[in-house]
Amino acid sequence: MAVSGARQRFTHFLSEAKRCRSRPRPPVPASQVPILFREPYILSGYRPVGQAWSCYVLSLFQRHNESVNVWTHLLAAAALLLRWGAEPPWPAGPPGAPGLPEQPLGLYVGSALCYLCCSVAAHLLQSRSELAHYCLFFLDYVGVAVYQYGCALGHYFYGSEAAWRAGPPGPAFLPGAALLAWLSCAACCFAKSYWRRPYPPARRVCTLIPAGLAYLLISSPLLHRLGAAGPWGPGLRLHAAHMALFLLSVLFFSCPVPERFLPGRCDFLGQGHQVFHVLLALCSFTQLEALLVDARRQGPGAFGEEEVLRACLLLPLVAGCCLLTALLAGRHKHRQLLAESGGGRLGELSLAEVTRD
Ligand SMILES: [Zn+2]
Numbered sequence: 001m002a003v004s005g006a007r008q009r010f011t012h013f014l015s016e017a018k019r020c021r022s023r024p025r026p027p028v029p030a031s032q033v034p035i036l037f038r039e040p041y042i043l044s045g046y047r048p049v050g051q052a053w054s055c056y057v058l059s060l061f062q063r064h065n066e067s068v069n070v071w072t073h074l075l076a077a078a079a080l081l082l083r084w085g086a087e088p089p090w091p092a093g094p095p096g097a098p099g100l101p102e103q104p105l106g107l108y109v110g111s112a113l114c115y116l117c118c119s120v121a122a123h124l125l126q127s128r129s130e131l132a133h134y135c136l137f138f139l140d141y142v143g144v145a146v147y148q149y150g151c152a153l154g155h156y157f158y159g160s161e162a163a164w165r166a167g168p169p170g171p172a173f174l175p176g177a178a179l180l181a182w183l184s185c186a187a188c189c190f191a192k193s194y195w196r197r198p199y200p201p202a203r204r205v206c207t208l209i210p211a212g213l214a215y216l217l218i219s220s221p222l223l224h225r226l227g228a229a230g231p232w233g234p235g236l237r238l239h240a241a242h243m244a245l246f247l248l249s250v251l252f253f254s255c256p257v258p259e260r261f262l263p264g265r266c267d268f269l270g271q272g273h274q275v276f277h278v279l280l281a282l283c284s285f286t287q288l289e290a291l292l293v294d295a296r297r298q299g300p301g302a303f304g305e306e307e308v309l310r311a312c313l314l315l316p317l318v319a320g321c322c323l324l325t326a327l328l329a330g331r332h333k334h335r336q337l338l339a340e341s342g343g344g345r346l347g348e349l350s351l352a353e354v355t356r357d
Pocket of ligand 1: 069119123273277
């Protein structure tokens with residue numbers, strides 16, 4: 001039994017190694033890929049399903065209908081790293097007084113890189129199989145949830161007024177943001193797994209409600225400042241700009257525009273999802289600049305070391321809970337697809353392979 005298993009694994013390894021030498025196959029029309037991979041009004045440029053993983057990695061340099069989605073977030077991640085690297089050393093507080101903590105800002109940048117990298121992985125590799133598509137988009141939702149909590153950290157430590165922190169939302173803000181980040185990830189995993197194309201409006205409602213609540217909570221310290229009397233300083237103007245960019249990005253995320261009016265003409269460039277990627281990346285850049293201006297404005301910190309540590313430790317907790325949720329959703333999907341395929345091998349892919357890669 002063990003010998004036959006080892007032989008099977010060896011044969012599979014050989015066939016994978018052989019396929020790795022091959023170049024990615026040319027893109028095909030929508031009619032030649034399963035319905036799961038078809039995007040509304042995008043008629044061509046789909047990468048064929050079932051190639052070796054290396055073919056999808058190499059498709060980074062190929063022209064297909066996900067190229068711009070991949071490159072927008074890949075370049076944004078590189079630019080964000082460069083911008084963060086160019087930032088001068090954190091100013092120390094006056095002798096004897098605590099300085100403004102810099103860990104939350106570092107975690108904010110890390111969370112932004114996390115959502116950009118998860119998005120790149122999802123768009124680059126998802127065409128490998130139906131299971132890979134599901135698992136990689138579950139991972140994408142984990143990245144977004146981590147970024148949500150990273151934003152909450154930034155807004156609380158640099159963007160909030162002391163009067164707001166002393167009020168009712170102050171103590172509940174970070175635990176509430178952590179809970180809603182996980183809830184948004186769980187709702188997205190459930191909606192992706194439960195509903196099939198063509199998606200009903202209920203799917204959008206299921207994902208938008210927790211994400212909308214999370215956004216309102218995370219933005220509450222900024223809304224408090226924007227609503228206060230007095231002129232807007234440079235930091236607040238940048239915050240207003242990133243909030244406007246985010247709301248505009250949600251519009252393009254929710255509606256397949258302009259491809260709806262130009263079916264087949266935006267297959268490579270001009271899709272609403274690509275506009276959403278660009279606007280979201282610009283939103284993150286503007287948000288980082290706003291937080292840096294806020295940090296310089298605040299001067300010495302008003303936070304105890306223990307408070308900073310507790311807040312920062314919630315980030316790996318959110319990431320861990322979301323990752324576990326995504327793994328459970330992936331395992332459920334694996335079983336469902338296996339049952340649908342009558343117990344056959346899923347396009348030569350097992351859940352273990354997806355999680356290992
Ligand atoms: Zn995307």
